[in-house]
Amino acid sequence: xxxxxxxxxxxxxxxxxxxxxxxxxxxxxxxxxxxxxxxxxxxxxxxxxxxxxxxxxxxxxxxxxxxxxxxxxxxxxxxxxxxxxxxxxxxxxxxxxxxxxxxxxxxxxxxxxxxxxxxxxxxxxxxxxxxxxxxxxxxxxxxxxxxxxxxxxxxxxxxxxxxxxxxxxxxxxxxxxxxxxxxxxxxxxxxxxxxxxxxxxxxxxxxxxxxxxxxxxxxxxxxxxxxxxxxxxxxxxxxxxxxxxxxxxxxxxxxxxxxxxxxxxxxxxxxxxxxxxxxxxxxxxxxxxxxxxxxxxxxxxxxxxxxxxxxxxxxxxxxxxxxxxx
Numbered sequence: 001x002x003x004x005x006x007x008x009x010x011x012x013x014x015x016x017x018x019x020x021x022x023x024x025x026x027x028x029x030x031x032x033x034x035x036x037x038x039x040x041x042x043x044x045x046x047x048x049x050x051x052x053x054x055x056x057x058x059x060x061x062x063x064x065x066x067x068x069x070x071x072x073x074x075x076x077x078x079x080x081x082x083x084x085x086x087x088x089x090x091x092x093x094x095x096x097x098x099x100x101x102x103x104x105x106x107x108x109x110x111x112x113x114x115x116x117x118x119x120x121x122x123x124x125x126x127x128x129x130x131x132x133x134x135x136x137x138x139x140x141x142x143x144x145x146x147x148x149x150x151x152x153x154x155x156x157x158x159x160x161x162x163x164x165x166x167x168x169x170x171x172x173x174x175x176x177x178x179x180x181x182x183x184x185x186x187x188x189x190x191x192x193x194x195x196x197x198x199x200x201x202x203x204x205x206x207x208x209x210x211x212x213x214x215x216x217x218x219x220x221x222x223x224x225x226x227x228x229x230x231x232x233x234x235x236x237x238x239x240x241x242x243x244x245x246x247x248x249x250x251x252x253x254x255x256x257x258x259x260x261x262x263x264x265x266x267x268x269x270x271x272x273x274x275x276x277x278x279x280x281x282x283x284x285x286x287x288x289x290x291x292x293x294x295x296x297x298x299x300x301x302x303x304x305x306x307x308x309x310x311x312x313x314x315x316x317x318x319x320x321x322x323x324x325x326x
Contacts, residue, residue: 001114001157035128052132057091059130064094066126066144070151075208076191078201079215080139114157121150198222213242213249220252224259232256247276251283263290281310288315292324301325 004020069076102123105115129143163169194204202218209215216239223232236253239246254269267290273283285307291300292315304316304325319325 001117001153005113031128038128055131057086059132060098061086061090061094062130062139063123063126064097065139066147067097067122067151069141070144070148073187076141077205077208079205080209112158112161115154118150118152118154118157121153122147123150125150197226199226199228211242213239213246216242217246217249217252220249220256224252224256227259229256229260245276247273247280247283250276251280251286254283254286258286258290263294266290279310281307281312284310285312285315288319292319297324 101119105112105119109116125147126143129140159173160169163173194200199219199222202215202222205215206219216235220232220235220239223229223235233253233256236249236256239249240253243249250269250273254266254273257263257266257269267287270283270287270290273280274287277283284303288300288303288307291297291303297319301316301319301324304313304319307313308316316325
């Protein structure tokens with residue numbers, strides 16, 4: 001859009017290795033490094049992700065979803081929780097939309113090069129986070145901060161090319177822009193209200209995304225922090241019903257039962273969490289506290305040392321101060 005390419009071509013016929021190419025090498029390098037780090041972190045965390053062909057299908061839908069939310073930012077949530085599969089019609093519709101836009105920007109590359117630049121900026125900068133590199137989150141709004149610049153480029157120069165007369169811009173563009181900004185301000189104010197606390201945030205996520213154990217798990221923790229034990233247990237129960245092998249939900253529910261003084265129920269949950277994840281430091285730490293409080297210092301110290309070996313030493317430090325463990 002800034003005519004830099006045309007200026008470089010006229011000044012230097014060997015355009016392949018000119019500075020317009022070289023200046024982008026650092027960004028491409030950072031993208032590759034970011035992708036490698038993302039893959040490594042997910043691998044170390046044992047994140048579950050689909051096969052590469054499935055990730056291609058998922059990325060097609062994600063591109064379309066991001067594009068839709070850019071123009072119609074409805075049902076926004078902190079996280080979007082999807083099963084790693086989509087209906088055939090969703091994949092097909094997304095592929096058709098993306099293909100048609102790509103064909104159009106290539107067709108108009110000479111007369112409206114800003115469309116090509118903006119569109120491929122959008123497609124390219126989303127590559128590390130679109131699902132081709134496996135991550136636990138298929139969609140996240142913050143992934144679009146840089147890619148949306150490409151869409152902004154298309155709109156900025158595109159609207160200008162449609163409204164070439166200054167008078168038309170003044171009479172049409174100015175009032176429409178004010179109206180759009182006013183609407184966006186109101187919607188932004190409303191959206192920020194969901195960040196009041198964890199309960200508001202994750203309840204909103206439940207309303208705007210598919211039912212998943214993730215928001216129930218987060219809600220359980222949020223209600224627990226607020227001291228609303230009844231709702232905390234309800235949400236942990238829901239999370240476990242949706243994903244029975246989730247160790248974090250059992251640990252969280254155990255903490256709530258401990259706060260209620262129901263030590264037997266708490267112990268059962270911590271035992272289950274450890275059974276599911278034998279190196280779960282938090283569960284060992286919590287179980288140690290129950291053992292020690294109920295007079296079983298030997299087992300309590302054993303669990304406390306195990307937790308500390310896994311880098312959670314709160315129970316062991318407290319037990320040493322009270323003289324229970326050496």
